[in-house]
Amino acid sequence: MDTGTHIVMGVALGSIATIDPYVAASPATAAAIMVGTIIGSQAPDLDTILKFKGNATYIRNHRGITHSIPAVCLWPLLITPAIYLFIPEANLLYLWLWTFIAVILHVFVDIFNAYGTQALRPFTRRWVALGIINTFDPIIFGFHIGGLVLWGIGFHPGYTFLSIYGILIAYYVLRYQMQQKVLRQVKEIIPNVKQIIISPTLYWNQWHLAITTNDNFYVARAIKYQIFIHDTFEKVPLPENAIIEAAKIDENVSAFLSFSPVYRWEVEEYDDHYEVRFIDLRYRSKDYYPFVAIVQLDHNLNIISSYTGWIFSEEKLRTKLDIIID
Template sequence: MDTGTHVVMGLALGGLATLDPIVAGSAATATSVMIGTIVGSQAPDIDTVLKLRNNAVYIRNHRGITHSIPAVLLWPLAIVAVVYPFFPEANLLHLWLWTFLAVFLHVFVDIFNAYGTQALRPFSSKWVALGVINTFDPIIFGLHVVGLVIWGVGFDPGYTFLGIYAILIAYYVYRFIRQRKVLREVRTIIPDATDIIISPTMKFHQWRVAVMNKHQFFVGRAHNNEVTILDQFARVKVPESPVIEAAKKDKNLSAFLSFSPVYRWEVDEYDNYYEVKFIDLRYRSKDHYPFVAVVQLDMDLNILSSYTGWIFSEEKLRKKLQILPN
């Protein structure tokens, strides 16, 4: 989820914790738990700072080790170790329990996005992405804000957020049902599909669809369970050519390939350089595919420039590459 949603979830868990008699009976415990849930709901996303280095490092590592099983166990211990000395009268066990819940819930809800997490590390480096909830879901965020307002005007926070989370559980189930309906429709249209990726959007009734069979890629949209195929591409295996093998050694392309499950590729030769481009097919937006990796190499296959990330115009891509126009 986005940072704002994780913040309101941390506050909500602090309110929900007032249903715990140990928390409700101690001001020190209640205050420390509130701090623990707020910090715990943000801690796994500390890897966002990697974006300050470059996109390749960020793409390869974001929601990786910081969202893994060991991290989920270690984050609460680290947070409690910092918070508890300021509140020595707090109940240590309940401080840890609610902080752990905040960290666990952060990682758990991220699994439902299309981006997903490597939550099964170290047992598996596979990305777990259920594609049911958009990274920012207005309904989830809005319900949390409503709960905070209700709390602010004097209602009991524990029962308020208990009710809200009951609604959200039903909402998640409903989203799963809607996604399954889209999946069945896709299988009707493309019965020989080998891989189907359905991703939510900001719009409640719309989904992105990317499909593969043995010979083609299909890209489309679903609206109210009605699927429309917008683009089709021949599925051509990436050749083991010297140009592409050299490009794969680049950190940006390597990061892209570690993350993207469905893409097409292009190789262009110009007067004095090659350009290799890989295009993720999951994020079609206004007839454009913005998530790409591009590598430029000289005629001796030395890497001249490269980029991976979100690009919405060819002009901006050329500026990012800071090298040869095509």
């Protein structure tokens, strides 16, 4: 989920904790828990700082080890003593428990996005991405804001957010049912489907689709359970030749390939260099595929420049490559 939603979820958990009579009777414990749930709801996204090391590092590691099983156990052990140092009157066990719940909730809701997490590490590095809830869901965020408003006008915060979470559980079930109906529609109109990657949008009944068959990739959108195919690409295996092998050595290309499950590729030869491009088919915006990796190599297969990330125009991409060359 987005940062704002994680923050309000932390506030909601801290509020739900006040239903416990012990927490309600201990202002220090209640305050410490609120701080712990807010920080705990943000902690796994500390890997966002990897953006400063470049897109390749960020793409390869975001929502990786920081969302893993060991990290989920470690975050509360780091956060709890730091808070307790400033609020020693708080109950240490309660503080740890609610901080732990906040971290677990963060990772749990992230797996419902299309981006997903490596939440099952160290057992597997497979990305768990259910594609049911958009990274920013206005309904989920709106319910939390509504809870804060009700709290502000005098409603009990704990019971208010507990009721809201009961509604949100039903909302997740509904979104799952909607997603499954879309997947059934795809299988009815496209035979021999091998894989469907589905991504929710900000719109209630619209979904992005990247569909793989034995011979083709289809990029489509579902609107009110009707499937509209935007693009069809022949499924051509990545060749095993010197140009591709040299391109795969590049850190930007390597990061892209470690993350993208469905993509097409292009190789162009120019007077003084080769250009190899990888295009993620999960993301389509106004007839453009913005998530790419591109590498330029001279005719001796030495890397000249490369880039991976989100680019929404060819002109901007060329600017990025020119900057790298300089």
